[in-house]
Amino acid sequence: MTKTMTHRERAITAITGGIPDFVPTFELVFHETERDFEGRTFFGTPFEPPSTGMSYLDIVKYNARLYVDVARRYDHSIIFVSGDLQSHELPRQDPSSSYPQGVIDMIREIRNLTGDEYLVMCHNDPTFMIPFGNAEEFCLSLYAEPERVHENARRNVEMSFRDCDRLMAAGADGFILCSDYCTNQGPFIGPSMFHEFIAPYLKECVTEFKCRGAYVIKHTDGNIMPILDDLLASEPHAIHSLDPMAGVDIKVVKELCGDKVALCGNVHCAHLQTGTPEQIRDSAEYCLKWGKPGGGYVFCTSNCVFRGMPLVSYDLIHDIWMKNRDYNNIPV
Numbered sequence: 001m002t003k004t005m006t007h008r009e010r011a012i013t014a015i016t017g018g019i020p021d022f023v024p025t026f027e028l029v030f031h032e033t034e035r036d037f038e039g040r041t042f043f044g045t046p047f048e049p050p051s052t053g054m055s056y057l058d059i060v061k062y063n064a065r066l067y068v069d070v071a072r073r074y075d076h077s078i079i080f081v082s083g084d085l086q087s088h089e090l091p092r093q094d095p096s097s098s099y100p101q102g103v104i105d106m107i108r109e110i111r112n113l114t115g116d117e118y119l120v121m122c123h124n125d126p127t128f129m130i131p132f133g134n135a136e137e138f139c140l141s142l143y144a145e146p147e148r149v150h151e152n153a154r155r156n157v158e159m160s161f162r163d164c165d166r167l168m169a170a171g172a173d174g175f176i177l178c179s180d181y182c183t184n185q186g187p188f189i190g191p192s193m194f195h196e197f198i199a200p201y202l203k204e205c206v207t208e209f210k211c212r213g214a215y216v217i218k219h220t221d222g223n224i225m226p227i228l229d230d231l232l233a234s235e236p237h238a239i240h241s242l243d244p245m246a247g248v249d250i251k252v253v254k255e256l257c258g259d260k261v262a263l264c265g266n267v268h269c270a271h272l273q274t275g276t277p278e279q280i281r282d283s284a285e286y287c288l289k290w291g292k293p294g295g296g297y298v299f300c301t302s303n304c305v306f307r308g309m310p311l312v313s314y315d316l317i318h319d320i321w322m323k324n325r326d327y328n329n330i331p332v
Contacts, residue, residue: 084102
């Protein structure tokens with residue numbers, strides 16, 4: 001008989017390619033919280049509650065408790081501290097760090113509340129992502145000032161190493177690297193330029209994080225297929241989110257690289273937002289059918305539970321996961 005694992009043990013087994021007691025689940029972000037959590041929302045978002053009379057420590061504890069309550073309500077095995085406290089932040093204690101103090105303090109408080117119950121992760125991705133607001137300037141710099149671009153990339157990686165130590169000392173188990181590289185059409189720069197300006201630094205930071213004991217999941221939405229080889233070469237423990245809206249098919253990806261990297265996601269977010277129950281069910285069952293064999297799979301949406309997603313849709317995929325999460329029960 002397979003022993004019952006803790007959420008942390010289950011997540012680690014899955015993202016390192018193994019077969020846990022059952023398929024774990026989590027969400028990168030879960031912002032639609034009011035229905036199930038007494039109207040509570042996270043501080044640090046546009047939907048935050050009034051903070052009258054609350055101290056910085058009160059807000060840290062409030063957010064940490066909500067992260068834990070969401071994980072317990074939906075059986076998540078990973079808690080990802082997805083954002084800082086925005087206007088409620090304290091000044092950074094270390095000016096050389098890129099990390100806000102609120103994330104560090106929320107991680108500590110989640111550990112205080114849960115011990116080793118969950119795999120606790122946060123963002124720490126130094127690589128260039130799709131540029132917002134200055135896309136033309138950035139793309140021109142790749143041609144006009146390539147060495148300056150490389151210098152900036154090296155500086156960002158060095159800072160991420162310092163942040164790695166601070167975050168892990170606070171209780172983080174590792175990082176979900178959340179720089180988005182792709183639209184539905186493909187990477188925001190051509191594969192050859194991705195290979196030059198992003199892939200080496202992704203490989204460097206993943207290697208170093210793992211050497212320091214961190215678990216690493218690489219996230220990017222969109223059509224990753226043109227850069228899949230570079231993502232695999234960086235050797236993260238897992239890849240998230242396998243975006244079906246961009247044509248990424250978990251069956252295909254599992255066949256191509258399921259023995260090299262664990263996979264997270266692929267439940268169709270557009271169907272969760274506006275689709276029929278049949279479309280939602282088909283997507284969730286398809287992911288479990290093709291993600292589960294051989295292990296190395298974490299069930300989740302192809303992005304996150306964003307504000308406005310009907311929770312009845314998430315209830316449906318959660319119910320499907322509950323019924324099909326055991327490894328002796330694979331949807332046909």
